[in-house]
Amino acid sequence: MTSRQNDVVVRASGVDKSFMRDGQVVTTALSGIDLEIRRGEFISLIGPSGCGKSTLLRVIGDLTAPSAGSISVNGKPARQARRDRDYGIVFQAPVLFDWRTVEDNVRLPLELLGQSRAQRDGRADEMLALVELTDFAGHHPYQLSGGMQQRVAIARALALEPSLLLMDEPFGALDEMTRERMNSELLRIWQKTGTTVIFVTHSIPEAVFLSTRVVVMSARPGRVTDVIETDLPQPRSDQTREEPRYFERITQVREALRAGEPSRSSEMPP
């Protein structure tokens, strides 16, 4: 029996985050964030730079503590969720260790969990197969392209079967074509693993293509201004990018982003 309560992976209530210097608030990065993310969702956080979308991701991942409000992940405080290794994280840079082979990089979280060598090897092989890098297991990160490195980072993040995958502009450094390929790849992995994903991006098409819901944020202070359901049929493919509804949703997100900046739009000439 699964109650609705159990289906919520992340619940943020009244989350504020301010950065202080000398006892004074310098920046209010987040203000009054309420958000509920259900199991299996793919959520994009989108907004102008400085809107706090990365900070929100880091607060959810307990990489930084909120100034007020609370985060619960799988019904427990974020700190406990981190200790229970409920998270997988992918940053904009792949953050692979050059002294480890591709396979050993994927094994890292399994080593930290204290798994046996046999378990680790099996799981790492599985993950490399998932991101289609089996042939590169013995390579070192510097021998791979940027897109391949990011796939290794994704394999590493998924190695512990996290219930929540946090991605902070993971394809921001890639060229447009590689990015589109990585987007399709990520969707395939998401469907196969059923992991809940929170994905930070500033690309509107990327957010619409990937997500089940797009959370639109605005800056100063960072807050959620709109949440848009992207009801495009699953599984999505290159064809999805040509459908009228895809463009409708892109327009909707763009308008929501503009609406979040009232001062800016009133300044603009008609």
Added chain:
Amino acid sequence: MTSVAPSVGVPLPSPLGRQRTGRFGRALSDYLPALVAFVAIVAIWEFAASRLQTRPYVMPPPSAIINALVENWSGGRWPLFASAQHTFIEALGGLVIGTVIGLVVAFAVSRWASARDAVLPVAVAANAIPIIAIAPIINNWFGVLEPLSKMMMAALLVFFPVMINVTRGLTQVEPAALELMRSYAASEGEILRKVRIPNALPFFLTALKVGATLSLIGAIVGEYFGGSSEVVGRIVVQSASALRFDVTWAAILLGAAAGIVFYLAIVVIERVLIPWHPSVRGEERQ
């Protein structure tokens, strides 16, 4: 014999022609310019010394230096080989002592802020002491005739670059790498073993290269201020005052040889410890 014809469709490595000569040939062609320059300098030196009739105590020709090296190799008033051995061991001992202390302090300093505040200013101040000024005191403390006093001189010079570089390597870790480890709830010890130490290895080896040269300088400077007569520093001082500059040059040559032995050993260690580092993998980078 192996066939060396390149197969069709496989791009040749550049520059052309290198792939045919194999490993030895490649090494030879890499070092050929330096070798030519070295031979040329020696030839010009020899030629100039004989044509200009320079007095041997101003600038002995290379042939005279080689002569002095051979004649004094194993005995007599200037026992060159034994001296080089002794000095090498002093420098090596100093390198080991200085490196071990440097490592211990670096780990402590990068782990505990209180250790950093207490130790760093003292270390910087100690490093500011001119090594020549303190040599007589070190000789006095550890015994002027004991190799240990020269080792301590060398260790004093080696300590600082090792400590500073390794501290840097342990602390200058990509912030995202630390966040990644944090997201896996890794302990400080795990972060040390899996991130900080591998990250510090290239820094450590750079410090070792610097330290190897410094250890020879420390040992020889210590010897200038007194020591057993069978060491490079004493041979240099005494042969120079006897105007036997051919012997002086021969001793300097052996000192340089000791430095090269150190350097090559560290290059080998580098290839074993950090084959993944850009400084080692060099051209192999794709």
